[in-house]
Amino acid sequence: MNAIQIKNVSKQYKDVMALDDVSFSFEYGKIYGFLGRNGAGKSTLINIIANRIFADSGEILIDNDLAKENMNVHEKIFCMSEVDLYDTSLKIKDHFKWIEKFYNSFNKEKAFEIAEKFNLDTNKRFKALSKGYQSIFKLTVALAIDVPYVIFDEPVLGLDANHRELFYNLLLKDYEESENTIIIATHLIEEVANIIEEVVLIDKGKVLLQSNVDSLLEMGYSVSGPASEVDAYCIDKNVIGDDELGNLKIAYIIGKKTQLSKESHLSFANMNLQKLFVKLTEKGGN
Numbered sequence: 001m002n003a004i005q006i007k008n009v010s011k012q013y014k015d016v017m018a019l020d021d022v023s024f025s026f027e028y029g030k031i032y033g034f035l036g037r038n039g040a041g042k043s044t045l046i047n048i049i050a051n052r053i054f055a056d057s058g059e060i061l062i063d064n065d066l067a068k069e070n071m072n073v074h075e076k077i078f079c080m081s082e083v084d085l086y087d088t089s090l091k092i093k094d095h096f097k098w099i100e101k102f103y104n105s106f107n108k109e110k111a112f113e114i115a116e117k118f119n120l121d122t123n124k125r126f127k128a129l130s131k132g133y134q135s136i137f138k139l140t141v142a143l144a145i146d147v148p149y150v151i152f153d154e155p156v157l158g159l160d161a162n163h164r165e166l167f168y169n170l171l172l173k174d175y176e177e178s179e180n181t182i183i184i185a186t187h188l189i190e191e192v193a194n195i196i197e198e199v200v201l202i203d204k205g206k207v208l209l210q211s212n213v214d215s216l217l218e219m220g221y222s223v224s225g226p227a228s229e230v231d232a233y234c235i236d237k238n239v240i241g242d243d244e245l246g247n248l249k250i251a252y253i254i255g256k257k258t259q260l261s262k263e264s265h266l267s268f269a270n271m272n273l274q275k276l277f278v279k280l281t282e283k284g285g286n
């Protein structure tokens with residue numbers, strides 16, 4: 001079922017076409033990776049879905065209702081983004097009290113529980129938090145709001161590895177319990193590869209690819225071993241990238257695996273999705 005339908009949406013900033021006739025749908029109850037390089041148009045589309053800015057043309061439907069300036073629709077969506085919408089001089093615990101007044105679906109007790117898991121000091125003022133903890137506060141709010149559509153724009157920027165893992169674990173636990181639609185916009189595919197089911201890849205304002213993760217992984221594979229053997233194996237293959245460490249090499253290949261000889265020292269593994277995306281979006285330079 002199509003939950004969020006994006007129909008022919010365009011948005012131009014002076015000479016930049018941030019979104020160019022974009023059409024696709026986010027289906028109900030899935031976790032999406034909304035991917036693209038810096039400046040691809042991810043935040044622009046999210047801000048249009050969240051009614052923070054308006055498209056020049058096209059429309060967004062949410063559960064078949066037009067989203068533009070429609071409060072009924074927007075009670076179904078929460079968007080955690082980098083934009084600071086919070087009063088920076090307020091203490092975190094007071095933010096939770098305010099948010100509870102504005103959002104029926106905000107569970108304050110749950111927010112305090114999540115804050116404790118992250119060791120977020122709720123007696124501190126927002127402006128006194130480190131950059132990482134400011135992000136954690138915003139994630140905490142998003143995780144404590146139970147709406148059908150939750151959008152995260154670069155959620156783990158500034159978080160250390162432990163806090164990233166904690167965030168992903170909490171997100172997955174919520175998802176399993178609620179089956180809400182979750183959209184994670186990021187340029188770090190490998191970060192989210194283990195938790196997302198579907199990928200929408202956007203580049204220069206256009207959708208390049210929409211696929212489920214399993215199909216993407218089936219597009220190719222990686223081969224590793226002694227550099228000279230990897231090079232020999234790759235001669236007639238579609239290699240999209242490689243990494244070397246001393247005499248060892250790993251190459252990323254699009255296509256089907258071919259049989260290795262018994263004497264071979266090579267081994268196969270999954271495609272690296274980040275390499276695949278770099279390849280798919282590399283035309284046009286940096």
Ligand SMILES: Nc1ncnc2c1ncn2[C@@H]1O[C@H](COP(=O)(O)OP(=O)(O)OP(=O)(O)O)[C@@H](O)[C@H]1O
Pocket residue numbers: 013014016017018036037038039040041042043044045187
């Ligand atoms: N308010 C604005 N004024 C002018 N240009 C803008 C504005 N907002 C976005 N753009 C431009 O539109 C394009 C898309 O930007 P957008 O922020 O949507 O990309 P993004 O995919 O979210 O990138 P990032 O991962 O770097 O956040 C970029 O070229 C950007 O410079």
